[in-house]
Amino acid sequence: MMEIFTGCMSPHVAPLQRDHMRLVWHSPLRGEQRVRVIAWTCDCRATVYELCHAGGVGYVRRTVQLEGAPEVHETYRWSFREADGVWTALLGGQVR
Numbered sequence: 001m002m003e004i005f006t007g008c009m010s011p012h013v014a015p016l017q018r019d020h021m022r023l024v025w026h027s028p029l030r031g032e033q034r035v036r037v038i039a040w041t042c043d044c045r046a047t048v049y050e051l052c053h054a055g056g057v058g059y060v061r062r063t064v065q066l067e068g069a070p071e072v073h074e075t076y077r078w079s080f081r082e083a084d085g086v087w088t089a090l091l092g093g094q095v096r
């Protein structure tokens with residue numbers, strides 16, 4: 001992916017494609033332990049996405065950085081491989 005250097009260390013999601021798929025975003029599960037954040041998008045944007053692994057499953061966490069109270073949502077749980085695919089599609093603007 002070609003990107004003009006902007007000083008950002010992490011990727012940004014690509015503009016949303018017209019024929020994109022919509023992810024279902026849920027409230028975060030409580031009591032989940034040992035969440036490993038595998039990849040994340042740049043926090044210079046109001047919305048930050050993270051690829052998470054926890055207890056053998058993968059999912060994407062979305063944080064909207066609002067003044068005072070960030071709004072957090074998560075996707076369904078998938079296998080690591082499926083979650084990787086969703087993450088790649090998310091960065092490419094194919095799902096959101």
Ligand SMILES: [Zn+2]
Nearest residue numbers: 008042044045
């Ligand atoms: Zn950035």
